Amino acid sequence: MKLFLFDHCPFCVRAMMLTGLKQLEVEWVYLLNHDVQSRLDKIGANQVPILQKPDGSYMAESLDIVAYLDHVDGQPVLRPSTQQAAIQHYLTESAYSSSRLLFPRDVCLGLPEFASDAAVEWFTQRKSAIIGISFDEALANTKTYLEGLYKCWPLLEDIRLPSSLDNRLSYDDVLLFPGLRNLTMVKGIEFSPHIRRYIDEVAQLTGVHLYAEVAL
DSSP states (O other), X not given: OEEXXXXXOHHHHHHHHHHHHTTOOOEEEEOOTTOHHHHHHHHSSSOSOEEEOTTSOEEOOHHHHHHHHHHTTSOOOOBOOSOHHHHHHHHHHXXXXXXXXXXXXXXXXXXXXXXXXXXXXXHHHHHHHHHTSOHHHHHHTHHHHHHHHHTTGGGGTTOOOGXXXXXXXXXXXXXXXXXXXXXXXXXXXXXXXXXXXXXXXXXXXXXXXXXXXXXX
């Protein structure tokens, strides 16, 4: 199987988590961010991740891919979601600060989906329009966005740690971990002790790399 993805994409991280958690033989293929046609050719839509199944067919939608990978060997391991409302509340409340922290950093870390100037330019134009400011301005206001983000940490203090659940993951983790993982690309970010432990535990179980060594 092949998984077509972007390293920075939280929806792609959902699928990455399952390949690592279940140690599946799935080849990761990084697409250039601006190469819309390659996505259209596979699934008729401009989205990732895309999974190529053993029969050569393609499937989209991250949660559908997660479910497929979890069941592909007939031994699913993910627990059902029990804290989805709390997680969605955090994601909604943190979106303003998170997007302004992450978008300008995505193109600065040498990620494979931004291996060409055209890919960087395409992403920069689209995402700066979404946040309404330039990437330079967003970077200059990092402290302000971090302060906004820190106000959201209490919303996650009741999130269950994998270690409290026999090191089993659930669909809650599939929804929550990708965004927290991406925030590790912000140099100097201060996670609460509980959230820091959560990130480290899920990363260890799934093999998904964090960004601390290249944080900006």
